[in-house]
Amino acid sequence: MSDTIAAISTAQGEGGISVIRISGDSAFTVCDKIFKGINNKKLADMKGYTASFGKIVSDGEEIDEAVALVFREPLSYTGENVVELSCHGGIYITKLVLRAVLDAGAVPAQAGEFTKRAFLNGKIDLSEAEAVIDIISAKSRSAARAALCVKEGAVRNKIDEVKNLLLSTAAHLSAWADYPEEDIAEVTDEQLYDSFDVSIAILDGLISSYDSGQAVKQGIDTVIAGRPNVGKSTLMNLLSGCERSIVTDIPGTTRDIIEDTVIVGDVILRLSDTAGLRTTDDKVEKIGVDRAKHRLKQCGLLLAVFDYNRSLDDDDKELIESAGEVPCIAIINKTDLDKQLDTEYIESKIKNVVYLSAKSGEGRAELVKAVEDIAGMDNFNPSEGVLSNERQRQAVLNSLNSVKDAKNALEIGLTYDAITVSIEEAITSLLELTGERTSDEVVDRVFHNFCVGK
Numbered sequence: 001m002s003d004t005i006a007a008i009s010t011a012q013g014e015g016g017i018s019v020i021r022i023s024g025d026s027a028f029t030v031c032d033k034i035f036k037g038i039n040n041k042k043l044a045d046m047k048g049y050t051a052s053f054g055k056i057v058s059d060g061e062e063i064d065e066a067v068a069l070v071f072r073e074p075l076s077y078t079g080e081n082v083v084e085l086s087c088h089g090g091i092y093i094t095k096l097v098l099r100a101v102l103d104a105g106a107v108p109a110q111a112g113e114f115t116k117r118a119f120l121n122g123k124i125d126l127s128e129a130e131a132v133i134d135i136i137s138a139k140s141r142s143a144a145r146a147a148l149c150v151k152e153g154a155v156r157n158k159i160d161e162v163k164n165l166l167l168s169t170a171a172h173l174s175a176w177a178d179y180p181e182e183d184i185a186e187v188t189d190e191q192l193y194d195s196f197d198v199s200i201a202i203l204d205g206l207i208s209s210y211d212s213g214q215a216v217k218q219g220i221d222t223v224i225a226g227r228p229n230v231g232k233s234t235l236m237n238l239l240s241g242c243e244r245s246i247v248t249d250i251p252g253t254t255r256d257i258i259e260d261t262v263i264v265g266d267v268i269l270r271l272s273d274t275a276g277l278r279t280t281d282d283k284v285e286k287i288g289v290d291r292a293k294h295r296l297k298q299c300g301l302l303l304a305v306f307d308y309n310r311s312l313d314d315d316d317k318e319l320i321e322s323a324g325e326v327p328c329i330a331i332i333n334k335t336d337l338d339k340q341l342d343t344e345y346i347e348s349k350i351k352n353v354v355y356l357s358a359k360s361g362e363g364r365a366e367l368v369k370a371v372e373d374i375a376g377m378d379n380f381n382p383s384e385g386v387l388s389n390e391r392q393r394q395a396v397l398n399s400l401n402s403v404k405d406a407k408n409a410l411e412i413g414l415t416y417d418a419i420t421v422s423i424e425e426a427i428t429s430l431l432e433l434t435g436e437r438t439s440d441e442v443v444d445r446v447f448h449n450f451c452v453g454k
């Protein structure tokens, strides 16, 4: 019998109400010691998914009025008996109620222990548990939507599909090999190729969801670069919707890197506005220019800004060259002014070109579209599953490689035994992802990232 655990599940701070969650075999008897329901109704006698109003009493003293929600195993978040006590929000009262629950026999929950129990009791798999963290930490609608899809099994379903396919293939192969005297239909090469190709397609799809998922969740490390005075700071302010960078008509206004996080359509950009790129004798400005050049070579997205109203110079050309090294959008700014720029040259060098007036906002929608395209948003379909972290990506990658090994073994005519070994490796990697076969260490690491009460 495992301990009955308790923790404050709402944020620490003053609010309307706070919730103390209690989970475990003795949740009802523990809470009945301190919760006095109206008409002396005992929590232990209540049906699951019902509520009672009452008082929290400790050492004969009334602490607060509260509502108790009862969940009966297995129908609860953790799969165990659960009581949720909602008391008046307030740090002092809430801690007092938690103390009373602990005095009555519960033990303090570890970080993520409720969700860990949900996992151990088979309510959710590891991908779904990890999605819980993503839901809590989501900073945009699309990040929240993606996390919710995963919580509802989008990744688990894909993995199950591949797993079942590979399991039946491996079973068929070994039955056929092990019981030659039985009347088992021979596995045809077509069937094998078919199950490998289907598996590869699904796993490939999951892998490619990862980068888009990261763009939605963590954001893309984005550098705004260009000659002095092209309008980089104005662009930054346009995207962030506030005056973040200093805009003046003096070239060389921005000298250090200014950072901000903005949501562009469905994508989060972690923007850095950099010093205008030019050769300079000013010592401080030169440091800024060097930093800008360094940053734009390692970013996830380069917004290379050009001035529609000025002709190309050597600094522009140097920037165009760097554009080949990272994902890049060329932004031709100040389209409200007369054309001086050789835009044909830029179009010939950089694939994604957007015409903009950062000052008026004209062209902003096209820029949003270009950013979403680069982040792969048109193929981003969270209901098809999004791998949410490196652990998941690695497991899928390992599985994918093993399926490819199996296919390769078939192509070069290795024995069915050799093929089966690769299929089994592929399955093992998937079981690690879902947590069906994984070490305590991995499970602990997953739940280590949770807050107490979740």
Ligand SMILES: Nc1nc2c(c(=O)[nH]1)N(C=O)[C@@H](CNc1ccc(C(=O)N[C@@H](CCC(=O)O)C(=O)O)cc1)CN2
Pocket: 071, 074, 075, 076, 077, 084, 123
């Ligand atoms: N009060 C409260 N609100 C909450 C939660 C909670 O634990 N308590 N949640 C916590 O994250 C989220 C909702 N997630 C939940 C997930 C499963 C179950 C649950 O009771 N599942 C049972 C019963 C399902 C059924 O009746 O069909 C089960 O899966 O067996 C409850 C909440 C957000 N809101």
Ligand SMILES: Nc1nc2c(ncn2[C@@H]2O[C@H](COP(=O)(O)OP(=O)(O)OP(=O)(O)O)[C@@H](O)[C@H]2O)c(=O)[nH]1
Pocket: 226, 227, 228, 229, 230, 231, 232, 233, 234, 235, 246, 247, 248, 249, 250, 251, 252, 253, 254, 255, 274, 275, 276, 277, 333, 334, 335, 336, 337, 356, 357, 358, 359, 360
């Ligand atoms: N007409 C017009 N002027 C613009 C536009 N965008 C920016 N400007 C003006 O161009 C000047 C320079 O803008 P900034 O945003 O400071 O340019 P910057 O590239 O950050 O400049 P540095 O800090 O020198 O690198 C300011 O006077 C802006 O108002 C635009 O789309 N149209």
Ligand SMILES: [K+]
Pocket: 228, 229, 247, 248, 249, 250, 251, 252, 253, 254
């Ligand atoms: K400027």
